[in-house]
Amino acid sequence: MALVTVSIDSSATLWSPGPREDKPLLVLLHGYGADENDLFGLVPYLPEGIAVAAVAAPLTPPWPMPGRSWYAIDSLDTRDAAGITTAAEALLAWLEGAAGASASVALLGFSQGAAVSLQALRLAPERIDAVVALSGYAAAGELPLDATLRESRPPVFWGRGSHDDVIPDALVAHTAQWLPDHSELSGRVYPGLTHSISEQELADVGVFLTKWRDAAAAEGDAG
Numbered sequence: 417m418a419l420v421t422v423s424i425d426s427s428a429t430l431w432s433p434g435p436r437e438d439k440p441l442l443v444l445l446h447g448y449g450a451d452e453n454d455l456f457g458l459v460p461y462l463p464e465g466i467a468v469a470a471v472a473a474p475l476t477p478p479w480p481m482p483g484r485s486w487y488a489i490d491s492l493d494t495r496d497a498a499g500i501t502t503a504a505e506a507l508l509a510w511l512e513g514a515a516g517a518s519a520s521v522a523l524l525g526f527s528q529g530a531a532v533s534l535q536a537l538r539l540a541p542e543r544i545d546a547v548v549a550l551s552g553y554a555a556a557g558e559l560p561l562d563a564t565l566r567e568s569r570p571p572v573f574w575g576r577g578s579h580d581d582v583i584p585d586a587l588v589a590h591t592a593q594w595l596p597d598h599s600e601l602s603g604r605v606y607p608g609l610t611h612s613i614s615e616q617e618l619a620d621v622g623v624f625l626t627k628w629r630d631a632a633a634a635e636g637d638a639g
Contacts, residue, residue, distance in 0.1 A: 422474035422502055424510040429471050430456045436467030440520040440545075440632040442625065443511070444470040445529025447551070449483040455526060461618050463626045465633075469514065473528070474506055486528040497535075497555040504535035508543065520632035522625065524548040526613065527582065531555055537570065538562060538598075546571045546628040547599075548621055551580055551611050553587040554594045565598040572599035573624040575617045577609025 430452050442462065444455040452472040459468050473484035487499030507523075515521055521544055525533035530552020537544045538559045549572060574595055576588070595601045602624060606614055 422506045424471055424474050424506050426510060426514065428452055429469050429510075429514070432459050432466075432468035438519075439465060439467040440522065440629050441467045441469065441515050442522050442524055443507075444468065445486070445507070445523060445525035445533055446470070446473065446484070447525075447527030447529055448485045448489065449477055449481050450526075451483045454483075455524070455529075458524075458613075458618065461622060463622060463629050466625070466629050467519075471507070471510060474503065486532045489528075497557045500531050500535045500555045501539070501559075503532045504539050507532060507536050508540050511543065520545050520628075520635070522546040522548070522628050524550070524621070524625075525552060526550045527552050527611065534572070535559075537572075538565065541565055541568060541570060544570070545632065546573075546624075548573045548575075548624060550575050550613055550617065550621075551577065551583065553583055553591040554598075556587075556590055562598060569598070569600045571624070571628065572601050572603075573621060574601060574603035575613075575620065576603075576605055577611065577614075578605050578607050579609060580611045582611040 446452065446454040452470045456470040462468060473486040475485045477485045486503040487496060523533035523536060523544060530549035533547045534549055534554045537547050538561060541561055541564050572595055604620060606617055
């Protein structure tokens with residue numbers, strides 16, 4: 417069976433206004449059936465002093481689902497880790513061209529985008545400084561650099577709703593065990609929230625990203 421490769425269309429990427437040189441870069445990864453416009457509306461709620469890029473996932477879901485997808489979903493109970501890895505590799509390839517070698521990078525993903533964000537962190541822990549995973553999960557299985565994450569413990573924010581019925585319980589349970597062992601974990605379960613993002617969650621994300629921005633600035637000053 418031939419390996420499937422995908423690529424991200426750089427021309428579809430949305431960028432926050434203003435200069436982005438020497439700023440930390442936050443990359444937004446939308447969920448299944450959405451597109452690059454979906455999370456770009458969060459920009460006014462994010463900390464100042466960062467550059468923001470919203471990328472379009474590389475796949476098209478089966479008709480009649482609109483928008484884009486990061487990987488195929490056969491059913492609500494199946495999530496193919498290989499497809500998540502392929503999408504994460506495409507994201508890292510896009511990042512290499514978009515961000516260069518010097519910028520501090522954080523990822524913010526929703527649902528599928530959260531799974532891809534965490535997988536990208538696992539593939540290139542030296543490239544990703546922080547992850548915000550909203551209504552998503554960590555893919556099952558072991559990857560070669562997981563041991564590196566156990567040592568470095570990068571900051572990860574995991575937020576989800578108590579009434580989210582989209583992500584299978586088994587994957588939520590796996591993520592609840594995996595993340596504390598591989599990251600400096602913060603986050604919250606939001607009572608009554610479904611598969612969506614709340615104002616309280618956005619406020620918590622803002623605090624988390626402000627800490628990331630300030631740490632990146634301190635590291636830049638030290639360098």
